[in-house]
Amino acid sequence: MGTGRAGVITAWVMHGLSREGSDRTKWIVLTFTIIFWGLAFTAIKHAVQKLSPFELAFLRFLVADLLFILTVFLKGYRIRRKDIPTVFVLGFFGVTVYHVCLNAGEMYIPSGIASLIISTAPVFVLVLSAVFLKEGITYRKVAGIAIALVGVYVLSRPDSAGHLVGVLLVLISTISAAIYTVLGKSTLKRYSSGVLTSYVMLFGSVPLAIFAPSSFEKLLELDAVTILSVVFLGVFSTYLAYQGWYYVLKREEASRASVFLNAIPVVSIVAGSLLLSEPVTLSTLAGGTMILAGILMVLRAKS
Numbered sequence: 001m002g003t004g005r006a007g008v009i010t011a012w013v014m015h016g017l018s019r020e021g022s023d024r025t026k027w028i029v030l031t032f033t034i035i036f037w038g039l040a041f042t043a044i045k046h047a048v049q050k051l052s053p054f055e056l057a058f059l060r061f062l063v064a065d066l067l068f069i070l071t072v073f074l075k076g077y078r079i080r081r082k083d084i085p086t087v088f089v090l091g092f093f094g095v096t097v098y099h100v101c102l103n104a105g106e107m108y109i110p111s112g113i114a115s116l117i118i119s120t121a122p123v124f125v126l127v128l129s130a131v132f133l134k135e136g137i138t139y140r141k142v143a144g145i146a147i148a149l150v151g152v153y154v155l156s157r158p159d160s161a162g163h164l165v166g167v168l169l170v171l172i173s174t175i176s177a178a179i180y181t182v183l184g185k186s187t188l189k190r191y192s193s194g195v196l197t198s199y200v201m202l203f204g205s206v207p208l209a210i211f212a213p214s215s216f217e218k219l220l221e222l223d224a225v226t227i228l229s230v231v232f233l234g235v236f237s238t239y240l241a242y243q244g245w246y247y248v249l250k251r252e253e254a255s256r257a258s259v260f261l262n263a264i265p266v267v268s269i270v271a272g273s274l275l276l277s278e279p280v281t282l283s284t285l286a287g288g289t290m291i292l293a294g295i296l297m298v299l300r301a302k303s
Contacts, residue, residue: 038267063234095204
């Protein structure tokens with residue numbers, strides 16, 4: 001009797017330790033995912049000084065696609081032939097338009113401001129979902145959207161015409177990310193996020209192939225830091241970050257995990273200040289605070 005009771009207690013303790021270890025791993029993975037995505041804006045800002053937005057996008061996904069191809073092969077990922085056009089459209093918005101416009105935008109504005117504008121993607125997802133998917137929208141969500149957009153306006157008050165151009169380009173990138181998310185909702189009913197994202201990344205890279213000749217020509221002239229920036233973007237900010245995000249989503253509620261993504265602009269602003277000497281102005285802090293507050297209202301509001 002005593003031995004049986006001791007065995008139950010031992011099993012309970014071991015289960016608790018195992019769960020605690022799993023939770024610890026989950027939060028470690030989430031932390032590194034946020035860091036990798038936050039540092040992406042810093043790496044892009046450095047790389048676009050030597051590469052065009054198209055060349056940077058091509059080289060980034062050349063690196064990432066090698067890993068995605070390996071994943072597809074090893075895990076046996078497959079998609080139906082009839083879904084190929086849909087996945088290609090998803091790739092066009094989620095990869096081609098998103099990354100080219102983000103790269104181009106960062107030619108004109110600091111990396112921290114770009115990350116704050118990109119963080120408004122959930123706002124545009126909500127708007128598009130309400131319009132096209134007839135999903136519910138509440139007064140609290142509307143208030144959150146308004147606050148976040150006012151924050152974008154504060155950030156977009158131009159120091160120059162180029163600044164405004166940069167903000168508009170990153171906004172196009174943000175809207176493209178929202179379109180990708182909304183269009184992908186129905187497709188995710190047929191595929192896991194890992195399968196869909198792997199093929200989206202691969203198909204979305206196809207339009208960038210026309211920039212291969214100039215990209216390889218530039219590659220021979222790049223300094224070591226720029227090459228490392230491209231490799232970091234491809235391996236850490238693209239492939240590993242997406243794998244890490246899916247690892248977390250399997251073990252945590254999406255709504256709760258998404259709140260932590262608001263830390264990405266913080267990483268970007270700090271990294272931009274330390275590594276690129278980007279100024280942190282009062283308008284950056286005010287606009288950024290409004291954007292993050294608005295997004296939190298949207299994420300926490302009940303339908």
